[in-house]
Amino acid sequence: MKKLNIMLSATVGFIGVAMAGQAAAAPSCGSNTGEAATGEPIIVGGIHGNAAPGDFSASTDAAAAYFSCVNANGGINGRPIDYRVENDQWNPELASQAAAKLVDDAGAVALVGNGSFMEMAVNAGTYAKANVMVMASACAISECFESSNIVSTNQGPLPSNLGATQYAQEELGATNVACIGLNIPNNGPWSCQPSIDLMKARGGDGSMALLNPGAPDVNSALLESIANGADTILMNLPAGLAIAVLKAAEEQDLRDSYNWIAPTPLYDLSVPEALGEYWDGKVWVNAELAPFHLNGADAQNWLAVMDSYANPNDPRDTFAQSGYLSARFFTDTMLAMDPAEVGDRAKVTDAIKSIKGLTSDLMCGPYYVGDSDFHMPNHAGYMLQMVGGGFKVVRDCYEFDSAYFEPHIALEKKLGLR
Amino acid sequence: MLPKLFHITPSGAAGILFAAFAFFVVPTLAGSLWLSVFTSMGCFTLAIAGVAFMYARLGMVSLTQVGLMGVGGWVMLRLNHGFALPFEVNLVIAGLATMVLGWVLALPALRLRGLYLALVTLMAAGGLEIILSTFQFPNGGSGFWGVQTGSGAGFRRPALAQSPEAYLRYVVAMVTLAFLFIELHRRLAPGRAWALIRRSEAAAMAAGVNVTFYKAWAFGISGLLAGGAGALLAGSLGLLDGGTFRASESVMLFALAVVGGARFWLGAVIAAALFRVLPALLNNWGVDADLSFVIFGAGLLHAVITAPNGIAGQITEFFAGLSHKLSNKLGLVPSTVIEGSADD
Numbered sequence: 001m002k003k004l005n006i007m008l009s010a011t012v013g014f015i016g017v018a019m020a021g022q023a024a025a026a027p028s029c030g031s032n033t034g035e036a037a038t039g040e041p042i043i044v045g046g047i048h049g050n051a052a053p054g055d056f057s058a059s060t061d062a063a064a065a066y067f068s069c070v071n072a073n074g075g076i077n078g079r080p081i082d083y084r085v086e087n088d089q090w091n092p093e094l095a096s097q098a099a100a101k102l103v104d105d106a107g108a109v110a111l112v113g114n115g116s117f118m119e120m121a122v123n124a125g126t127y128a129k130a131n132v133m134v135m136a137s138a139c140a141i142s143e144c145f146e147s148s149n150i151v152s153t154n155q156g157p158l159p160s161n162l163g164a165t166q167y168a169q170e171e172l173g174a175t176n177v178a179c180i181g182l183n184i185p186n187n188g189p190w191s192c193q194p195s196i197d198l199m200k201a202r203g204g205d206g207s208m209a210l211l212n213p214g215a216p217d218v219n220s221a222l223l224e225s226i227a228n229g230a231d232t233i234l235m236n237l238p239a240g241l242a243i244a245v246l247k248a249a250e251e252q253d254l255r256d257s258y259n260w261i262a263p264t265p266l267y268d269l270s271v272p273e274a275l276g277e278y279w280d281g282k283v284w285v286n287a288e289l290a291p292f293h294l295n296g297a298d299a300q301n302w303l304a305v306m307d308s309y310a311n312p313n314d315p316r317d318t319f320a321q322s323g324y325l326s327a328r329f330f331t332d333t334m335l336a337m338d339p340a341e342v343g344d345r346a347k348v349t350d351a352i353k354s355i356k357g358l359t360s361d362l363m364c365g366p367y368y369v370g371d372s373d374f375h376m377p378n379h380a381g382y383m384l385q386m387v388g389g390g391f392k393v394v395r396d397c398y399e400f401d402s403a404y405f406e407p408h409i410a411l412e413k414k415l416g417l418r
Numbered sequence: 419m420l421p422k423l424f425h426i427t428p429s430g431a432a433g434i435l436f437a438a439f440a441f442f443v444v445p446t447l448a449g450s451l452w453l454s455v456f457t458s459m460g461c462f463t464l465a466i467a468g469v470a471f472m473y474a475r476l477g478m479v480s481l482t483q484v485g486l487m488g489v490g491g492w493v494m495l496r497l498n499h500g501f502a503l504p505f506e507v508n509l510v511i512a513g514l515a516t517m518v519l520g521w522v523l524a525l526p527a528l529r530l531r532g533l534y535l536a537l538v539t540l541m542a543a544g545g546l547e548i549i550l551s552t553f554q555f556p557n558g559g560s561g562f563w564g565v566q567t568g569s570g571a572g573f574r575r576p577a578l579a580q581s582p583e584a585y586l587r588y589v590v591a592m593v594t595l596a597f598l599f600i601e602l603h604r605r606l607a608p609g610r611a612w613a614l615i616r617r618s619e620a621a622a623m624a625a626g627v628n629v630t631f632y633k634a635w636a637f638g639i640s641g642l643l644a645g646g647a648g649a650l651l652a653g654s655l656g657l658l659d660g661g662t663f664r665a666s667e668s669v670m671l672f673a674l675a676v677v678g679g680a681r682f683w684l685g686a687v688i689a690a691a692l693f694r695v696l697p698a699l700l701n702n703w704g705v706d707a708d709l710s711f712v713i714f715g716a717g718l719l720h721a722v723i724t725a726p727n728g729i730a731g732q733i734t735e736f737f738a739g740l741s742h743k744l745s746n747k748l749g750l751v752p753s754t755v756i757e758g759s760a761d762d
Contacts, residue, residue, distance in 0.1 A: 089707070092659050093651075097454045097698060100582070104450030121570065122655055142568040185554055189567040212551045214661055 027304040029069035030076070030331050037075025041082035042109060042343055044330070045102030047123075048138070049116035051089040054238035056115035058315040059137035059154075059323030060085045062302070063113030065310035066327035072309075076331070077339040084108070088119045090213075095119035096126075103130045109348040112330045113137045113323040114152075117213075120144040121186055132345055133352040133369075135330050137322035142186040149349075151375035153329070153367065154322040155288040157181075157191035159379045160263030161236050162400040163286040165195040165206075167383045171394075172259045172284070174232035175204040178225030180218075180245060181236040183210035192236055194402050205229070211241070218244045222254075232259040239265045243274055250278050264288045264381075268317050272389045283386040284394070289321045289362045291382055291393055296361025298325075321362050329358050329367055356415050364397035366417050376408050423605055428741075429734065430601070433683045437594040444590075445583040453582040454654070455698040460589035461487075461651040462671070463690035464596050468643030469672055470680035470689070471600050472636050475612040479536040480637070481668045482523060483644050485546030488663030490516040490645030491652040495556040496564045498573055498652075505576035505653065509592075512649035513642045520641020524634050543665035551660035555652075573656035589650050596643055597683050603639065608632055670714065677717040679728025688729050692717065 044067070046060040064083050071080040084106060086098035095118045102108045103126060111127075114120070115138025127134055127149040136144055136152040144150050145158070161179065168174035177199050181188030188210050196206030207228040209221040222245055225233055233249075235242040242262050249255065255278065266285045269292070275283070290299055302324045306316055314320065333351050334342050341347040356368040364380035383395035399405075412418045426434070440456075448456060469483040493512040497503060503511075527538045556564030558571025579588035603609055611632040614622040619629050652658050674692050679685025692714065697707035717729075725732050 087701075090659075090661060092655050092657060092662065093454075093458050093694075094701070096655055097451050097701075100450035100454045101702075118659065121657060124569075125572065125656065143570075146569045183552065183554065185557060185559075185565050185567055186569055193567060212548075212660075214547070214551055214664065 027069050027308050028301050029066060029073045029305065029328075030335060031070075031074035033074035034072075035074055037071050037073075037078050037080035039075065039077075039079035040343070041080050042076055042334075043082045043084065043106050045106065045108035045111040046083060046085040046113040047088055047095070047098045047102070047111065047116060047119045048085065048114065049088045049090045049095075049118055051087075051091070054090075054117065054240065056117070056138045056140075056319065057087070058317055058319040059115035059326070060113040061310055061314040062306065062320035062323030063137065063327040065305050065308075065314070066324050066331070068309040069305050070327075070331050076334045076342050079342065081331075083112075085113075088116055090116075090118050092118055092122045095122040099123040099126050103127070103132055107345070108132065109343060109345045110135065110330065110352060112326050114150075115139070115319055115323070117141060117182075117184065117187060120147070120150055124150060130345075131349050133349045135326040135352065137326045138319040140187055140191075141184070142190045145376045146374050148371075148373045151352075151369045151377065152322075153289075153325045153363075153378060154319065155264070155376070155378045155381065157187065157236050157263050158194055158404065159376070159400050159402075160286045160288050160381065161191050161195045161234060162198060162402050162404075163381050163383065163398070164234060164261040164263055164284065165198055165232075166398075166401055167284065167286070167395055168232050168234075168259050168261045169199060169202055169204060172232065172261075174199070174259050174261075176228075176230045177204070177206045177232045177234050177261075178228050178230030179206065179208045179234040179236050180221045180225060181208060181210055182213045182216070182241075184213060188236065192234075194404050195234060198402060211237070216241055216244075219248045221245070222248050222252075226254075226258075230258065232261060235260070235262040235266065237262075237265065239268050239271060242266045243271065246275055246279060246283070255279065255282050260284070262286070264318050267291075267384060267391065268315070269390070272386050272391075275386070279386065280389075281385065281387045285384045285386060285391065287318060287382040287384050287391075288378060289318050289325070289381075290364075291384060291391060292316070292321075293390075294361070294393075298328075298360040298362050302362065325360055325362055325367070328360070329355065332358065357417060368412070368415055368417060370411055370415060372411060374407060376405075379405055379408060423602075428737075429682070429684075433597060434594075436684075436687070437590060437597075440590045441587050441594075445586045448586075450582060451698070451702070453586050455695055457582070457586045457589050457654045458651065459690045459694040460586065460593050461647045461654065462693050463593050463686050464589075464647035464650065465644045466671060466675050466678070466686040466689045466693075467593070467596055467600060467683070468640035468647075470675040470678070470686050471643075472640045473672070473675065474680040475604070475609070475616060476633060476636050477531075477616050478633070478636065479532070479539070479672065480640060481536055481540040481665070481672055482543040482546070483640070483671050484663050484668040485543040485550075485665065486516050486520060486641050486644035487648035487651065488546060488550045488658070488660070489519055490648030491658045491663075492550065492555055492648075493645065494649035494652040495573075495658060499556050499558045499564055499571055505574060509646060509649045509653075513645040516645025516648070517638045517642040520637045520644070521634055523641075524637030528630055528633050528637075540665060540669070543668045547660065547663060547665050550663055554660065555658040557657060570657055573653070575653055585654060589654075592646065592650060596646065597686075600639070608635055612636060673718050674714060677714070677721045677728055679725075679730030679732075679734075681727060682730035682734060684733060685728050685730035 048057040048060045050057045067081045067083045088095035111134040114136040120143040124143045124147040134150045139152040179192035192208040199206040209224040358367040380399045384391040490512045497508040559566030579585040611627045674689035678689030
């Protein structure tokens with residue numbers, strides 16, 4: 001992957017127009033035979049977390065849509081994918097039960113599209129023991145990126161925070177970044193700290209203000225950040241809570257006194273309207289996957305799949321892109337396998353671990369897995385500015401400056417991807 | 419004295435049979451999902467046994483039980499990550515530490531009764547919820563709190579119970595021991611003192627019963643059971659989250675102990691099944707598990723209006739009536755043992 005760091009000056013995308021143009025395309029899925037698969041189903045699982053304080057079901061919704069499309073187009077060599085989804089409700093007991101049901105009882109050959117704050121921490125050991133791979137899509141905690149049997153298409157908060165912080169330091173003049181996150185050791189502190197380290201390495205400073213996920217008091221976190229001397233507020237939170245932070249700041253008219261930056265969860269088409277004109281042009285968001293209006297072939301296919309096979313109310317956001325991508329990469333891998341082996345979990349796991357160099361215009365770099373104890377194939381992204389009721393790209397694909405990625409870069413070199 | 423101490427009542431015999439069924443049969447029949455659900459249920463049976471025992475023996479309402487489970491789980495995780503002690507040693511220390519905390523919480527609350535005691539214990543549960551959410555559960559880090567940033571370290575299950583089936587058996591064995599421990603207390607001096615305190619504290623004091631000591635002792639036992647339950651839950655999952663130990667869960671746990679029947683061992687089992695198995699069943703059927711709250715509410719109304727001894731009381735009365743009718747039919751003298759010692 002080549003370091004780009006290119007500043008785009010003219011790419012302004014207003015998503016509604018772009019998406020309207022894309023909706024008419026016919027979806028392309030799997031073998032594209034146009035005939036429904038009727039053979040013995042292949043069981044594939046998926047776990048999302050949908051409960052207060054966040055809904056991570058967009059990824060499994062999109063994966064389900066793609067698998068429905070695959071099943072309507074020949075399946076995996078005639079065998080349909082039986083995609084079973086469980087909700088962990090942000091509860092470790094339910095997360096454990098969901099994995100037990102899918103991995104042990106149902107005998108899923110793999111899990112695809114997982115999105116959660118909880119289940120990866122509880123189940124990473126279970127997946128390794130059962131030798132089953134999870135091609136996740138909406139990961140937010142460290143276990144998702146630091147385990148042998150989980151690989152995610154999304155970046156998670158650590159790189160996305162870094163991308164936003166790096167941009168703020170280089171372009172917005174940030175000298176002191178306060179990271180507001182959830183007080184979950186494998187989420188908030190884990191993902192805030194590298195951004196603080198980056199600021200310190202570049203002569204600035206940083207701090208973190210952590211929220212109780214059960215009773216988040218955003219106003220206190222905001223005041224704590226200001227008291228720490230921040231000039232830039234990094235909202236490392238699910239979209240709903242990040243909006244709450246911005247609303248609290250609006251009530252105190254703090255907009256022009258600080259830079260407001262966020263990782264991917266705030267890149268949601270409904271956010272500009274939810275925030276109103278007050279915030280127009282004042283919020284910068286890092287996008288883990290290609291912004292919707294860039295309109296590449298895979299981006300168009302994602303929307304076509306969603307329009308044809310998903311519920312109209314299912315979100316069309318980054319996690320949905322990520323769920324689609326995981327499902328597509330999984331399907332492509334299964335189609336490349338010996339048809340006699342696609343129902344064998346061990347063979348499927350080997351095939352997934354052998355993935356390298358799959359590409360999509362939704363991702364900045366190639367997707368790979370490899371046989372290692374860490375996986376983070378996606379660690380480059382875009383920077384967007386919320387403006388005019390939508391988002392515009394202010395920096396194209398760029399890699400993030402952190403020692404955290406050294407082992408990933410070494411692995412990519414070993415796999416011949418650099 | 420000894421024959422009376424070890425006398426097995428019909429209710430006790432049914433309990434032993436049920437425990438044997440849960441130990442030998444359930445793990446072999448249950449799939450992986452239900453092994454996990456029944457293990458959780460077993461942990462909460464232990465906690466409910468503690469809160470139900472305090473309510474049934476002393477009329478004391480404790481709304482801290484789930485918070486105390488969190489304390490037991492915290493100690494278990496801290497010891498597991500910090501020292502190379504066997505699981506059983508950690509389990510005992512977790513239970514004892516929670517028992518001591520139960521005593522500390524009990525001492526200022528002992529002069530209170532009824533609603534005021536309930537409110538004080540609820541405040542304690544709220545405090546524990548904030549502490550656990552703020553400082554989190556140990557995950558292999560250093561220092562007193564033992565929390566490290568990023569991924570947690572692995573958890574060591576008991577040597578005897580590495581597989582999910584064996585761990586369920588382990589939990590069932592612990593719950594059975596806990597019920598026997600409660601029954602032992604009921605049959606010895608503490609049981610007699612509690613019975614007297616329940617009828618009248620003034621009469622108990624006049625009879626020479628140290629009311630403060632025996633009330634604190636009951637709080638301690640309840641804390642011990644809650645701590646053990648939290649430690650076993652930590653062993654089941656390998657990690658814990660503050661969301662599991664909210665104060666509202668303690669209120670729900672007490673309400674379900676009343677619905678199940680606080681005076682009976684079966685009541686604790688029914689309450690734990692409602693608390694953990696019913697939502698899992700609804701989830702498994704694709705129905706929103708929040709529907710279980712509606713069912714819990716209906717169950718509580720049912721208990722308050724028509725079944726003060728809970729569902730277990732109704733079941734026990736049914737079998738007592740059946741036995742009475744059978745005895746009359748056969749011309750036998752009806753057994754007084756059934757009604758007299760159905761508790762626990």
